[in-house]
Amino acid sequence: MLWVNLRRGLIVSVIFFVLLGLAYPLAETGIGQALFGHRASGSLGTNGSKLVGQQWKGPQWFQGRPDGDDPTATGGSNLGPRSKELVDTYKKRIAALKKQGITPSPDLVAASGSGIDPDISPAAAYTQVASVAAARHLPAGTVRTLVAAHVQGPQLGFLGASHVNVLELNEALAGLR
Structure with missing residues (x-):
């Protein structure tokens, strides 16, 4: 039972890391560069x-x-x-x-x-x-x-x-x- 909960917790952690730690920042950076390139690069x-x-x-x-x-x-x-x-x-x-x-x-x-x-x-x-x-x-x-x-x-x-x-x-x- 302990290993099942540990495995679930690890899977959820990896999913949220990929979504919130990688995908979201990359998408936000891409949108910022596409729509506001000069300002996003520091003007x-x-x-x-x-x-x-x-x-x-x-x-x-x-x-x-x-x-x-x-x-x-x-x-x-x-x-x-x-x-x-x-x-x-x-x-x-x-x-x-x-x-x-x-x-x-x-x-x-x-x-x-x-x-x-x-x-x-x-x-x-x-x-x-x-x-x-x-x-x-x-x-x-x-x-x-x-x-x-x-x-x-x-x-x-x-x-x-x-x-x-x-x-x-x-x-x-x-x-x-």
């Missing part, structure tokens, strides 16, 4: 994933949120609004932006909650147009048009706010030359 561009924020050094690039360079270190700082460290960090970021001729905005001063947000508001992108244009010796109108072309509306037309993916914008900016 990779020439400089990495378009879904992960990256740091851009120098005034010739549009700056994203100050989230850091390590996409594996996700999450906020857990510093509260009364934290002296947070206030000092914000003051340093504001001074650095002003030094580049950029009007500070919340998107460019405060890190995102996830630590990897690739998007900024259109207003934050437009505040950088003059600085980027001057650093690249381009007409401000050309750079402003490039920003306008990269403004993405809310999802489904009503979910969220308009945004600009900084990676895609900087890749397009690099292609201007």
